[in-house]
Amino acid sequence: MEWLEADHHIHTAYSGHSDPAMTIPRIAREAKKAGLRKIVVLEHFPEISPKTKMVADWRESAKDTSALEAIARDISESDAAGNLKGIRVLRGIEVDADPFALDGSLMLPKAEGFDVVVVSAHVFPGGGAFWFDNVTLPPTAARATVERWFDWMEKVLASAAAHSLAHPGDLIGARGLIGRFDEPGILSRFGKLFDIMADRGIAFELNELLGRKLPDDVRESYPSLVRLAKSRGVRFCVATDAHRPDAIGQYTWVPALIREADLGSKDIVELGPSD
Numbered sequence: 001m002e003w004l005e006a007d008h009h010i011h012t013a014y015s016g017h018s019d020p021a022m023t024i025p026r027i028a029r030e031a032k033k034a035g036l037r038k039i040v041v042l043e044h045f046p047e048i049s050p051k052t053k054m055v056a057d058w059r060e061s062a063k064d065t066s067a068l069e070a071i072a073r074d075i076s077e078s079d080a081a082g083n084l085k086g087i088r089v090l091r092g093i094e095v096d097a098d099p100f101a102l103d104g105s106l107m108l109p110k111a112e113g114f115d116v117v118v119v120s121a122h123v124f125p126g127g128g129a130f131w132f133d134n135v136t137l138p139p140t141a142a143r144a145t146v147e148r149w150f151d152w153m154e155k156v157l158a159s160a161a162a163h164s165l166a167h168p169g170d171l172i173g174a175r176g177l178i179g180r181f182d183e184p185g186i187l188s189r190f191g192k193l194f195d196i197m198a199d200r201g202i203a204f205e206l207n208e209l210l211g212r213k214l215p216d217d218v219r220e221s222y223p224s225l226v227r228l229a230k231s232r233g234v235r236f237c238v239a240t241d242a243h244r245p246d247a248i249g250q251y252t253w254v255p256a257l258i259r260e261a262d263l264g265s266k267d268i269v270e271l272g273p274s275d
């Protein structure tokens with residue numbers, strides 16, 4: 001499928017939690033081997049790494065844009081050295097929405113100079129924990145967190161200058177805050193988010209790595225989310241969220257989702273400046 005020849009979300013050695021082999025020349029080489037013609041190389045902002053295990057450290061690291069600058073420098077050096085022949089390499093950022101302000105603002109107020117801006121939420125609303133932390137909430141607190149997350153995401157999507165939403169539904173889906181995406185009350189709230197995304201042209205990222213993070217029941221109900229987004233006029237982009245060379249361009253869950261939700265070439269877009 002032609003739309004699987006792009007990968008809109010590839011991490012680098014600069015993330016502090018990816019394979020150190022993820023240099024720009026190596027990423028470009030692996031991407032070509034995987035049959036890709038276009039990739040987005042990006043990094044988290046703020047950094048998520050062993051150095052920022054606590055949310056307070058993560059917040060503090062929002063002063064440091066050095067990884068993003070290093071990626072830009074490496075892309076132009078690799079280009080000058082002829083290492084990017086045959087592949088289009090775009091400069092991206094995976095920027096978190098501000099979980100403390102909860103007003104829709106981003107942790108990097110001016111995400112400028114990037115070809116692709118991917119907006120994400122890796123921290124619980126309020127800043128209590130990362131979404132991958134082992135948090136178990138009693139049912140009433142879980143429900144309240146889900147509501148808070150939806151309120152927050154509405155604000156983020158309504159104001160962020162972003163091209164796509166990273167791994168939609170991750171925080172509430174992967175941590176047991178909901179049982180399934182199609183349970184009562186959940187799809188209707190997603191419907192509101194998707195209306196905003198359709199209106200503002202923010203793409204729904206079909207994220208290969210998310211498939212491995214969701215519990216079985218939640219993953220099984222994910223196509224209902226994709227179908228709903230399609231019915232509201234949202235466009236989709238494909239991404240592996242690769243953190244190691246052998247994950248670049250390797251799609252298995254994404255094509256299954258595309259089939260199950262009956263997405264066609266009109267629904268799937270490529271992000272960034274046109275050639």
Ligand SMILES: [Zn+2]
Pocket residue numbers: 094120122166167
């Ligand atoms: Zn992410």
Ligand SMILES: [Zn+2]
Pocket residue numbers: 009011094241
């Ligand atoms: Zn990522």
